[in-house]
Amino acid sequence: MIKDRPRIRLYYISMLPLVLAFIFFSGCNVTKTVPENDALFTGYNVTVKGEKDSSNRSADLETELSATVRPEPNASILGWRPKLGIYNAFYTEKEKGIKHWIMTKLGEPPVLLSEVDTGSISTVMSNRLHNRGYFNNTVSSSATIEKKKATIDWTARVGEPYRLRNIKYTWHDSLQVQEAIEQVEPESLLQPGDPYDLSVMTQERIRIAGDLKNKGYYFFSPELLIYSVDTTVGNRQADVLLRIKRAAPARALKPYSLDDIYIFANYSMGDSLSVRDTIDYKGYHYIPNENYVRARHLLRNVFLEHDSLYTRQEHLLTVKRLNSLSAYKFVNIDYEVDTLNNNELDAFIYLTPALKKSLRAEVKMVTKSNGFAGPGLSVSFRNRNAFKGSELLIVEFTGSTESQIGGRGTGEAPEGVEDVDNTDLTSYELGVQTTLAIPRIVSPFNIRNLRTEFSPQTRIGLGFNFLSRAGFYQLNSYNASYAYNWRPKEELTFDVTPINLQFVRLASTTDAFEAVLEDAPFLRRSFENQFIIGSIYQATYSTQMHTDRTSLLFDRLTLDLSGNLVSGVQSLIGAESPTDDDPRTIIGQPYSQYVLLDNDFRYYLNIGEESQLVARLVTGIGYSYGNSSTLPYVKQFAVGGPNSLRAFRARSVGPGAYDADETAFSFFDQTGDIRLESNLEYRFPIFGFFKGAVFVDAGNVWMLRQEFNDKGEPARPGGVFDSSTFLRQLAVGTGFGLRIDIEFFVIRLDVGIPVRIPYLPRGERFVLGDFDGSFSGENGMVLNIAIGYPF
Incomplete structure (x- = not known):
């Protein structure tokens, strides 16, 4: 019975087009x-x-x-109304049953x-x-x-609209608000000659109220302003008079300063608001004590000050900064008129703690398009207030295995390596990563507190990973980092890692793997034990949070440097110049020296309420020099896979027109020093939480320099970048996808169809004409199953 299961699955898959055709033709009679x-x-x-x-x-x-x-x-798509088609196809007058459920839940009357x-x-x-x-x-x-x-x-x-002639702001001289109004009047949104527009007049009221809020007028609101419009002046003109309502309360017409500021640092609903257990710290009343978050760390995110004028701007800045602290899940600030001075406000900041410690386990199944799959387990521990400063400590343990369950890689097994069957373990991976995120800048230099809506962050990372490829090699990798992250404004984020340390070491290798390394010097150098000692600088600009805009942008620029500081110091102390056979070392191990620049640009065009056209261009170049003749393997570029060229296996394309043949057997991927990748995808709704997409992907990687084997022959012929031929070496794929988007996560199924394969002989690279609709063969479709959108 087990052997018949593929036939059963194929039967249902083959029936799917018939079901869709039934719905389509039923929907034709709308x-x-x-x-x-x-x-x-x-x-x-x-x-x-x-x-x-x-x-x-x-x-x-x-x-x-x-x-x-x-x-x-x-709703319609290219003239077809899918939800109405489902309703018509499954229409029934019965009020229960599967047809009624499909008609009412998936269809639309x-x-x-x-x-x-x-x-x-x-x-x-x-x-x-x-x-x-x-x-x-x-x-x-x-x-x-x-x-x-x-x-x-x-x-x-319509005819000619009425236009504004005179705009007057009439106030009573006796009111304290008079001077504040006069200061903001020059920035008025209402200008003589402009068409009468009620929405602009409403915005003007909001603007004035907002400016007053930032001048201490806590109780002032737009509703206290009223317009009088005279349209009888002739010639389609209108005179506008803006004034304060006569019934406006006195407290709304005077500014307030802040007196006492109370911070309830461990507040929960139902707590008594007693202030007996109070710590006075730098003019703040800190309640009840410092057993949860210390006052000196918390106050870096509080911008309300004693004896300062109340401003809405400082209020919102304080709320946003406190909300960014992992130690708290709710933040609320209330104000009350001081009992002794009715021109002052007392501020009450209520902070409700989040669950301090949590343990999370995640079991996952990883399936790859090259026939390897296996289970994975991730267990993470979180402490959201590790050292009483709202520090987020994450310790994550991961483990996974991969076995060959669906055929083998694109090439033959190297000589001396026995083919693995479906039950043998191909590889396993174990790792632990510890990250400490501190919501402030920790530096040996005195850096002033940044007045941004997003709390600056210091990240310290430490991790270890062990990878065992059965029949090939075992690899140990260690990492440590010290980084800063800050957002001067909502659209712009800087991420600076001044200290980025990695050490990769081959623990053991097999004779078969050594034979491959012997024939591929470039691969041997990539796998050599080596340090990566450098810095990473990253800047990200994004407008994706502005969902009301028609077009959105995303751009991330990354600069990765390694080995320069160490090399400079060693040169100053007189170390010998490095060579390929005798590089400079640290603690007996060589280190990498390179510069790498990468840019990921995306453009989103919203078409209607749910449809979207997305374009993406990714470019990157890495250059090794000095102490290195090649980039470390973990830093080299690759394309292909569910978030890249979806018609090709992950990391299986290139470099250039190089044909990997038998060296593509499962244990390493095709990489290069230069990357060029572009994607164009149209996303559209189908019905409910089902979304569709059609896409075109193109790209490849190339080497900067030719590499030779021990025989003096090019190690990867056709893989070097050439400005006159690189466009002809782009791999191209197209396809379609189905996405199940239920807001908090997305399940994505993309079917990629190869259009152009760069390593085939010229004249034979366009393979779309050989497409037969199957998932087998070199030119067959590729099914990508992933979580989330590709970009």
């Missing part, structure tokens, strides 16, 4: 469930006609008015013409136009019905 004497509402159009309108706002007005149409027609109240929508549109200065406007609609499908056309006719 009016199947539309009642008699009604029609399916399929679309609408809004046109604004204003021949005498000099404001040139027709396009913006049409977009604004279109947003008022309710309900929206059934037809949106009918009778559900569209054109009169009410026209009234809303007219009101919107009135708010934009078109006090005399008309809105009409007409419906077109053909074969039980209806479209509606709205036409709005």
